[in-house]
Amino acid sequence: MTRIIRSFMAALRYRDYKPRPLTWLAAKRWVMQFEKNDRRLAERLLDKVIYISESRAREILVQQNAALMKRLVAAGLRPKQFIYVSVHDAGSSSPVMLNLLRDAAGLEKMGCRFVDAHDSMRLIKTMNEVGEGALIYVDDFLGTGNQLCGERDFVANIMVGTFSEFVLAPSICEEAIYEISRRGLEAFTGHVHSKAERPLHENSPLFLQGEKDRMELICKGINRVGPLGYKRLATMVVLYRNAPNTVPAILRGSQNQTPIRGIFPRSTDLPVPRVI
């Protein structure tokens, strides 16, 4: 009975997960596929997921952006001098977050500018036009921060004018905070994801060592290469649009969801639907 209630609660919490919306039956099936002794552990892990729904992501972005704008305006800059930069390919999370923010905060009306970091020529032209202002890199989640920092380092090499630089994201791992700080960028985020919040991370006290080892073994059975996610970050933040590649494999499931189904499969983990 408790399991069914928990499944209902999970379905309620994670119902708008885009790659595959969660039903109570799917939540129950996810738990039941593990051995009896592991089910309670899997449920405890699921309880530690920090889920960021679309409305929450929007709320954080708008709120953090307002705080950033306030500071920039106080420093003498006008919205026309704010360049919002999406850092990944079209269709990925960064431009989606930027669009979400743009519409919710009415940035376009204010005269802010929007550029894709890959569109170097447009970026150079925009920076040249603006001359002095702020570059605001927008993303959904930063794990190691390597990807964003790589993009930013390229932008830095073509920078024209004087710009302060900021990162705006609903959630950022402490590892990424360190990376971006090293470059002198400032983060505006609703949540800094500490290692302590991640039950399977080696620095977290949430699970006993034996429990961590057991979970890692299960994860290895699902994904031998990256059982605890990219760079063993074992993050627990899941965004409505997609789970980051830094979450433990038990949450994502096997490739094509066979033999182990995930509760938060990434869109690339799902089998390709047959269209013909």
Add this chain to the structure above:
Amino acid sequence: MPSLNPTKPEVPQLIPAGVLLQLSIDEVKPSFNNPRHLFDADQLDELKKNIAEHGVLVPIVVYQAKGQSKFSILDGERRFRCVRDLVGEGRTGKGGEPLKLPANVVEPPTKIAGLLYMFNIHNYREGWELMPTALSLKIVMQDLGTEDNKALAKLTGLSDAQIERCKKLLKFPEEFQELSLDPDPKTRIPSNFWIEALPVIDLAMGTSETIRRMGRDLATGKLVEKYREKKIKSVIHFRRIMESYEINQDDLPAREKVLRRVEEFFLKPNLETRDAFDEFVVDKRRVLSALAACDGFLTELQRFRLMYTSNDEERKNLQIALRRVQDYCESLWNALEGRDDPEAQQDRQ
């Protein structure tokens, strides 16, 4: 737009804000151009030892961009790195206080001053693409209203040759320039591609009616496709095309053939550079090298004034050596006359 006198450029200077601060490492933002290639590790170690012993004696120069809490470095990246390393190693000042960086705070640089600073960084970088420099140079030329190489060299620290190369890059439309700004080095077209391709495109546009009708951009696009398909294996191979043309300047039929091949090269996607042009270059280059070697040989021999050699044994050795040269030259002469007789040559040996 400010006017520019090449001898006295009107460049906005950094404006001191008149403040000397003691900054902790966390308050400083490294230079936005990643200058890791700039620093010699040994020199950096030496500076670090010095700073560990005496502290930072010369203040770094920083500015605070609007809205930014940290101070950006304009001058003193090496000192900053050393202090950052020392702090990372747990070093403190003599009194046990945290290590600090003395910093002169100046007003944020104007766009042009910032660009000129960036040029200086790029001048010392290794392996950096020229296209961003070219685009920055374009902004400088537009804002300061000059295209004069001497003035630009004085402002930017770029050499005359570098400025010329940048100007070549700027001759290409933006859609092509963008290909050299691709963040992914695997798909990026190197800036040198355009510099090497430019004379070939000019040649084709100037000599082939078909290529002219095709238009410059389409013709350039064809070369980009070829490069992506590895039919131009190295940008240096463009030189082979120009060499084929120039080396045959006194041989009109050969030159006509080269021009037809240039046209084909643009039109046939699978035609590889070396396959297309080696035949015009390799033979010709061998002969030209041999001619140069003959001239050199004679000049050297004359310079030695060998006819005055008095030592009998040395004279004999010299005569043997000259005979060998003579024999080889005769056999070569016969071969070139079509009177080659391998057996006779063997007899002599």
